[in-house]
Amino acid sequence: MARADADTPMMQQYHRLKAEAGDALLFYRMGDFFELFFEDARIAAACLDIALTKRGDEVPMCGVPVHAAESYLARLIRAGHRVAIAEQTESPAEARRLRGSKALVERAIVRLVTPGTLTEETLLESGATNWLAAIGCAGEEWAIAACDISTGRFELIACARTEIAAELARLGPAEVIGAQPLDGITGRWGHDGFDSLHGERLLKRRFGLADLDGLGGPGRAELAAAGGLLDYLAATQREATAFLALPRRIQRSAHMAIDAATRASLEICRTQDGAVAGSLLGEVDRCVTAAGRRLLGQDLAAPLTDRAAIEQRLDLVAWFTEEPIRRERVRGTLRSLPDLGRALGRLVAGRGSPRDLAALRDGLGGAADLAASLAGQALRPALLDALLPDLGGHDALVDELGRALVASPPLDAAKGGFIAEGHDPELDRLRSASSDGRRAIAELEGRYREATGVAALKIRHNAVLGYHVEVPAKHADKLLAPDSGFTHRQTMAGAVRFNSPALHEEASRVLEAGGHALSLEQAHLARLTDAAVARAGPIATTADALARIDVAAGLAERAIEGGWVRPALDETPCLEIEGGRHPVVERALGQAGERFVANDCCLGTADRLWLITGPNMGGKSTFLRQVALIALLAQAGSFVPAARARVGLVDRLFSRVGASDNLARGRSTFMVEMVETAAILAQATPRSLVILDEIGRGTSTYDGLAIAWAVVEAMHDEAKSRTLFATHYHELTRLAGRLPCLSLHNVRAREWKGDLVLLHEVAEGAADRSYGIAVARLAGLPPTVVARAKSVLAKLEAGRDATGGIAAGLDDLPLFAAAAEAPPATDPLADALAAIDPDALTPREALDALYRLKRLSDEQAG
CATH class of the missing domain: 3.40.1170.10 (DNA repair protein MutS, domain I)
Incomplete structure (x- = not known):
């Protein structure tokens, strides 16, 4: 520089x-x-x-x-x-x-x-909540404060340190902040304000509260997180005011716990490539509003555990399934309504436009009409009756906005034109004066053409010169004459520009009237915005009610479309599914002209662990996932893809189906698998649902079988969760005779004239074999390789039959709970040798190490 x-x-x-x-x-x-x-x-x-x-x-x-x-x-x-x-x-x-x-x-x-503080429509994904999450702690307590300032949603979640990652996975925040870095969590650290006393002061000041009892008495960690969040909003928004509704305390036990690995495995709201299409949300979503899509995503991300609340949601969905005409009428009304929540968020933040005010006018008016229509319906469910009052109460504001605004206001307020004619007599007078002045300028242009004889003469306007006369360069001499009455202003390549006293006088009148009119419109805009912002809380409540109705009507539409049924809910740890289907896979097969094979599942107190064997590509993973998704959909308040379903409420859902290397954190596929399995064993309860696929496959056959064997025992004896365990280790079927709550099942397959036929049916009993070579042939492995594999397999099986196989001796093992083995004996010489790093030793240190090893060897020999 x-x-x-x-x-x-x-x-x-x-x-x-x-x-x-x-x-x-x-x-x-x-x-x-x-x-x-x-x-x-x-x-x-x-x-x-x-x-x-x-x-x-x-x-x-x-x-x-x-x-x-x-x-x-x-x-x-x-x-x-x-x-x-x-x-x-x-x-x-x-x-x-x-x-x-x-x-x-x-x-x-x-x-x-910043990613978490966006309000502009063009910067946001319309169907996704845009969370900003702040992590706070106080002593041993931890909490998350999360907000979406585009709609005003504000949550406080108290949780253990080990639960933070799972809660962040539920929220899927656009931005995470905190006072100090946390292992395994990506965020912006080192921010101020994460102090409980500071947070308490800010909350009281922000919402005009004398105390926080009305919020449910948030704990110190929640207050610390809220303080950091509010400080960050103040730093990023400066003079603007971020829209926040009163914070809602979210109880962790109120929704099904789902960790990040399970969400990724089940592809609940996004596929593993990050797309909505192909995920459960993408397949279930039939909402007609952006707010409905956002709420549906939140419902699927956090299924409820309160049976009464779930039944209320299901009642509303069922009510919409009963009358197709009623459902379509409601959906048609909702489809015509604007996004109230985000329009309000922009207005509160000072980034609103006349079009956002029109959105409130149209949206609140439409909500009142919808409420009147629904109030006339018979046998309304309890949840709908609770929502109806939230749809109204805005008549005065709707009337004021209706009288003040034109039918379709512009997005940009800078040029005016959004206040309706007749609303303000003074504004009408100024507009008339400006319009009369423009007509006078047009008449002046005609007179100048006659006086100069230049037919191409025009009166134009730009931001630099204002109003001016413009003629082609070849006619400029006539206006440049001393007695022409024109004053030269600018010479262009093909034109020359002039001013005149008469034009200046008329232009001054136009600009003065236009300027006053624009100032008056801006004053009206500020007044109308203040009136809307004063009702921000009730408007946000109306937006939420419309979204809930949209979700229910959309789920009803999806249920009718797919032949889904209402699940029965139970407090006991059961899971009974007849004719269950995977919604995403079923749709993909249908588009390809193929039929999805439905399957049953029955997990209960005496039959809570299914060991499932069968060939690759036979449908084990699909079956596991569909069972988990049916439970999730049921507790989210949706009908489910099955002929019948009875779901015992699930407190935690775990899925370890498929894994990949995590190179960024230095973890192999097997390490990722073991970390996820360890988390399941540590957290699963008798009310949990666990699906496990191919545990132990990432290491040697003996190690893998040993790990899988121990995990099955632990799930049966320790966790006692409802569990589906798919495996290729057929040796595990021996456990059926020793674990009373374990039953054997398989995905059926048959070989017909040398070809493998995958039936995709889950049946009782163990698979007779894995059909691995047949699957390899299906995948296109060269015939010579397949033939060689068959010969090797024959030799291996002969050896297994002669020696008792890989599982020989396992029948004598105690059950997992009784396997309190003595620690293995140590070998001092081997331990000393393993501790040596040859590359790090000096010659002297190497000689000393050699003497030490010789001494240990002599001691062992003696």
Whole structure:
């Protein structure tokens, strides 16, 4: 950078703001562009694929137009960057008036745009909640405070340190913050405000509360998390106010616990590639509003454990299934309504537009009409009766917005035109004066054409010259004459521009009237926004009620479409499914013209552990997953893909189906499998549902079988959970004679004329063999390799028959609970040898180690 350029007032101002922005990219407003400099420019140019230029001799720079800034912001945020917005806080004219002709325009950072603090429609995914999560602790207590400022949702969740990862997996936050780093959790650490007393003060001040008893008495860790969250919002939003409803305390026991590995395995709200399409949510979703999709995602992410609450949801879904005409009428009304929650969020944050006010007008009016329609229906379920009062109560605001706004207001308020004619007589007068002035200018244009004889003469307007006369260059001489009455303003390549006293007079009248009219419209906008924000709480409640109705009607639509049934709920640890199907796989097969094979499952007190054998590609993993998804759907309040289902409430759902290397954390597939299995054994209870697939396959056959054997025993004797355990270790079937609550099942397959036929049916009993070579042939393994595999298998099986096989002697093992074996004897010589790192030894140390080993050897020999 040139030294002179570095010392300019503008660059000094830039450096001050950049220091304030920290690691965020600084969008520095210069006229109609946001400019970026130095390393920020290099990063942004590469991310946005825009030109990188230079200022002065050395300063890299790039810029984006202000009018298109949101699209560029979206790309930067998706790429993981934060952006500080430095706006001009005064106009150039104000700067000159206050500090002289060469005064620098004042700028300030008005907002820090981060992934968890977005409100703009173009920056958000309409059907997904955009959580910001703050992790706080106080002593041994831990908690999460989470909010979505685009809709005002605010939650406090007290949890153990070991449960934080699972809760974050439920929320799927766009951004995580905290005071100190936590192993295994990606976030932004080192933030201030995570103090319980500070959090208590901020909550009281924010919501005007004398005490926090009305919130249920949050604990110290919850208060600390809330303090950090509110401080972060204040730092990022600056003068704006983030929309937050009263925080709701979420009890961990109120919803089914599902860890991150299980969510990934079952692909509940996203596939493992991160897409909604192909996930359970993508397959179940028949909502017609964005708010409904967001709520459905939250329901599936946190199925309930309260039977009464689940039954209320199911009653509402059932009510919508009974009358197709009623259901379609309600869905049609909902489909026409705007996204109330997010429109309100933008208005509260000071980023709203006239169109957002119109969204409240139309949405609240539509909600009242829907309430009137539903109130006339007979035999309404209890949940609907509870929701109906929340849909109304906004008549005064709807009436005011209806009288004040035009039918379709513009998105940009800067040019006016959104206040309806007749609402304000003074505004109508100013508009009339401006319109009369424009007509006078049009008449003046005609007179000038006649007076000059230049038919191509036009009166135009731009931001620099205002109103002016423009003629082609070849006719300019007529207007340049001293007695023409025109004053030369600007010469262009093909045209010349002029002014005149009459035009100046009319233009002044137009601009003055237009300016006053625009100011008056802005005052109306501020007043209407204040009126809407004053009712933020009740409006948010209405938005939530509409979303709940949309979810229920959408689930009813999905149930009718797929022939799903209402599940029966039970407090006992049972799980009975007749004709169960996997919703995602069934849809995929249907699109391919194939039929999904439904299967039954019956887990109870005396038959709670199923050991399932059978060939690869036979459908074991699909069966395991569909059982888990049916339980999840039932407790989320949905009908389920089955002919009949009775679900004993599940407190924790675990799935270890498939694993992959976690190279970033230095873990192999087998290590990932063992970590996940250890978590299951540590946390599963008799009320849990566990699905395990191919435990132990990532290591040697003997080690794998030993681990699988021990895990089966532990699930049976210790956890006592409802468990589906799929395996290729046929030796495990021997456990059926020793574990009373274990039963054998298999996915059926047959070989027909040398070909393997996979029946995808789950039947009682163990599989007769694994059909691995037949599957390999199906997969296209070369015939020579298949033939060789058959010969090797024949030899192995002959050896197994002669020696008793890999499981010889296992029948004599005690059960898992009684296997209190003595620790293995130690070998001092082997231990000493294993402790030596040859590459780290000096010659002297190596000689000493050799003597030490010789001495240990002599002692053992003696």
